Amino acid sequence: MMPVSPFKLSGVLWVLAWRNLWRNYRRTLIMLTAIAVGVWAMIFLTAMMRGMVDDMVRGSTSTLLGHVQLHHPQYRDDPNIVNSMPPPSTSLQQALNSESVVAWTTRVRVPAVISSERETTGITLVGIDPESERPLSFIAHKITEGRYLESPNDRGVILGKRLVDKLETRLGKRVVLMSQDPDNNVVDRGFRVVGIYRSDPSMIEEQFAFVGRTTAQGFLHMGEQISEVEVLGSDYRQAKSLAVPLRQTANNETVPIEVLSWTEIDRYLGSMLPMMDGFVLVWIIVVFTALSFGLVNTLAMAVFERVREIGLMQALGMKPQAIMLQVLFESIFLLVIGLVIGNLSAWLTILPLQSGIDISVVAQGLEMGGMSSMLYPSLQIEDMILATVVVLLLGMGASLLPAWRAARLDPIKALTKH
Amino acid sequence: MSAVTCQGLVKRFQQGDQTIYGLDHVDLSVAEGGFLCLSGPSGSGKTTLLNAIGGLDKPDQGSITIAGCCIDALSKGQLADMRLSNIGFVFQAYNLIPVLSARENVEFVMQVQGLSASERRQAADDILREVGLQGLEDRRPAQLSGGQQQRVAVARAIVSKPALVLADEPTANLDSHTAEQLMNLFVELNVKHKVTFIIATHDTRVMEYAKRLIRMVDGKIVEDEIR
Ligand SMILES: Nc1ncnc2c1ncn2[C@@H]1O[C@H](COP(=O)(O)OP(=O)(O)O)[C@@H](O)[C@H]1O
Ligand SMILES: [Mg+2]
Numbered sequence: 001m002m003p004v005s006p007f008k009l010s011g012v013l014w015v016l017a018w019r020n021l022w023r024n025y026r027r028t029l030i031m032l033t034a035i036a037v038g039v040w041a042m043i044f045l046t047a048m049m050r051g052m053v054d055d056m057v058r059g060s061t062s063t064l065l066g067h068v069q070l071h072h073p074q075y076r077d078d079p080n081i082v083n084s085m086p087p088p089s090t091s092l093q094q095a096l097n098s099e100s101v102v103a104w105t106t107r108v109r110v111p112a113v114i115s116s117e118r119e120t121t122g123i124t125l126v127g128i129d130p131e132s133e134r135p136l137s138f139i140a141h142k143i144t145e146g147r148y149l150e151s152p153n154d155r156g157v158i159l160g161k162r163l164v165d166k167l168e169t170r171l172g173k174r175v176v177l178m179s180q181d182p183d184n185n186v187v188d189r190g191f192r193v194v195g196i197y198r199s200d201p202s203m204i205e206e207q208f209a210f211v212g213r214t215t216a217q218g219f220l221h222m223g224e225q226i227s228e229v230e231v232l233g234s235d236y237r238q239a240k241s242l243a244v245p246l247r248q249t250a251n252n253e254t255v256p257i258e259v260l261s262w263t264e265i266d267r268y269l270g271s272m273l274p275m276m277d278g279f280v281l282v283w284i285i286v287v288f289t290a291l292s293f294g295l296v297n298t299l300a301m302a303v304f305e306r307v308r309e310i311g312l313m314q315a316l317g318m319k320p321q322a323i324m325l326q327v328l329f330e331s332i333f334l335l336v337i338g339l340v341i342g343n344l345s346a347w348l349t350i351l352p353l354q355s356g357i358d359i360s361v362v363a364q365g366l367e368m369g370g371m372s373s374m375l376y377p378s379l380q381i382e383d384m385i386l387a388t389v390v391v392l393l394l395g396m397g398a399s400l401l402p403a404w405r406a407a408r409l410d411p412i413k414a415l416t417k418h
Numbered sequence: 419m420s421a422v423t424c425q426g427l428v429k430r431f432q433q434g435d436q437t438i439y440g441l442d443h444v445d446l447s448v449a450e451g452g453f454l455c456l457s458g459p460s461g462s463g464k465t466t467l468l469n470a471i472g473g474l475d476k477p478d479q480g481s482i483t484i485a486g487c488c489i490d491a492l493s494k495g496q497l498a499d500m501r502l503s504n505i506g507f508v509f510q511a512y513n514l515i516p517v518l519s520a521r522e523n524v525e526f527v528m529q530v531q532g533l534s535a536s537e538r539r540q541a542a543d544d545i546l547r548e549v550g551l552q553g554l555e556d557r558r559p560a561q562l563s564g565g566q567q568q569r570v571a572v573a574r575a576i577v578s579k580p581a582l583v584l585a586d587e588p589t590a591n592l593d594s595h596t597a598e599q600l601m602n603l604f605v606e607l608n609v610k611h612k613v614t615f616i617i618a619t620h621d622t623r624v625m626e627y628a629k630r631l632i633r634m635v636d637g638k639i640v641e642d643e644i645r
Contacts, residue, residue, distance in 0.1 A: 011529070012526065012529045012530070015518075015522075016515070016517060016518070019517035019518075020517055023516075023517065308512050309515055309516065312509070312512065312513070312514075312515065313515065313526075314494075314498060315472070315474055315501065315507055315509070316501070316502070316507065316526065316527055316530065316574075317498050317499065317501040317502025317503075317505075317527065317530055317531075318498060318502075318530050319494075319495045319498045319499070320494055320495060320498070321495070322530070411474050412469055412474045412475040415474070415509065415512065
């Protein structure tokens with residue numbers, strides 16, 4: 001007769017593992033709870049951390065960063081007016097109107113000085129096309145007094161609340177914007193304050209003054225030139241691949257154009273993503289390590305209680321490998337049930353929090369880091385898969401020790417144990 | 419050819435500072451189709467000898483051959499295979515897997531042997547009927563009396579018609595009627611299927627069935643009577 005491989009035996013081994021699991025149901029329930037809570041903690045906290053990073057990145061990308069930017073190659077070193085570029089050519093426009101681009105706009109963005117009757121301060125002057133700007137940045141949605149710009153030719157200026165306070169001016173008053181034209185001549189022009197915006201974080205309010213793009217081009221003597229094209233895709237994580245076709249097209253233009261994703265423009269913020277992935281993995285492993293002690297102990301107890309049966313099975317001709325598999329199967333049951341409960345409960349607890357958690361109590365400090373006072377947990381299927389795979393694989397690894405011990409039991413000692 | 423050959427078996431146990439001879443230079447050869455009873459007082463080494471023959475416990479000295487195959491140097495896994503394909507066991511106590519029903523306990527060995535589900539079920543139900551447990555197939559060991567449990571164990575030991583059955587006090591928990599039934603079953607298997615039996619017992623009713631009766635004292639064979 002051919003000896004049967006332990007794997008062909010798995011039917012009876014699964015049955016044994018399952019029934020043995022419920023012999024000490026209290027211990028099993030405790031272990032299941034521990035695994036479920038651990039997995040829940042892995043996923044829940046990860047979703048919170050992801051939510052924070054999402055918030056930081058969204059905040060930044062909507063603050064005139066976007067997902068991809070196109071500029072003159074020297075613009076980032078020196079955002080001077082001489083480092084401007086022509087508006088997108090027909091072929092570039094075609095690329096910008098492709099499927100993967102959600103929205104794009106052109107801007108003038110130069111350093112300038114703003115003066116009221118009382119104060120003078122340095123700012124960044126941003127000339128926008130109000131309609132195409134709307135989906136890209138915060139400005140259209142954050143006007144708290146007055147109005148948004150009506151066209152690229154609008155003659156008004158929109159200032160942040162904090163800048164208005166600093167300049168001791170108000171809605172309807174005039175301010176003077178001063179900068180350089182491409183020939184290094186000082187140019188200035190008066191603007192009426194037509195709108196006031198608030199922003200989160202509020203330091204932005206002191207930085208940007210928004211005017212119509214055509215108006216800006218006119219008073220700065222730029223002709224059709226612009227400072228940048230900003231592009232928005234559907235997912236900030238995909239910005240790099242969004243940049244690829246745009247870069248290809250830009251390389252064929254008559255003038256040099258630099259195409260960069262937001263991760264390349266804001267390297268600090270861009271490094272948050274891989275850093276987060278690392279954090280998530282470390283967190284999952286830390287929680288798992290705590291769990292693994294309980295798991296190994298539970299299995300060791302289960303084996304210890306069944307020493308005689310294990311001896312009996314060996315005496316009846318069951319091979320050590322099959323004994324080992326039986327313990328591993330028991331561990332798989334524990335892990336899989338615990339993982340299902342953990343994943344489900346994480347999902348169920350995060351679901352009602354999708355509309356955001358108010359963390360304004362602690363937000364004072366957080367705002368410095370560029371975060372808003374609402375936290376939107378972000379449940380990523382990849383994180384759930386990662387937690388599941390790590391727990392399953394490492395869990396089985398940890399179970400090898402008690403399984404191996406069970407397989408090494410001496411059948412006769414086991415049988416005669418009283 | 420002999421079913422079992424033991425040569426110069428020695429097994430020592432340490433009890434405190436005393437060395438006890440579980441087996442003291444035992445030589446034994448059991449013919450195929452033999453029906454042998456090991457008798458002797460408690461502690462005389464009967465169980466130790468059965469365990470050594472079954473490859474459950476390695477003797478300190480000596481050599482054992484089962485069905486022409488020397489088992490001295492076999493690994494744990496090989497011994498398990500040897501038991502699976504050659505030997506049916508009935509232990510003195512603690513015979514059944516508690517989480518399996520009577521039928522599943524009987525099926526267990528066949529499952530490990532790789533028989534199909536229908537074959538297993540048929541064979542298990544037949545043998546359980548033969549040992550008088552019809553209707554109790556789905557009970558777990560805890561729901562059976564000691565005698566019933568023992569019969570399940572016997573059923574499991576003989577269900578796959580092994581060449582050799584090692585039984586340690588198989589009638590210890592049985593009433594005389596059931597004991598007689600069981601012994602008749604053993605005899606039938608012995609006669610019809612040429613199954614070799616080695617039965618350790620101090621039950622005189624059992625000894626009456628023996629074709630060969632061996633008496634052990636202090637790990638030594640002191641009498642060997644062929645009838
Ligand atoms: N694991 C063991 N450790 C120590 N002594 C043992 C062990 N197993 C058996 N013995 C001793 O070996 C002797 C023979 O035991 P055993 O074979 O069980 O006798 P029997 O089955 O004839 O009653 C006894 O004295 C017993 O105490
Ligand atoms: Mg005994």
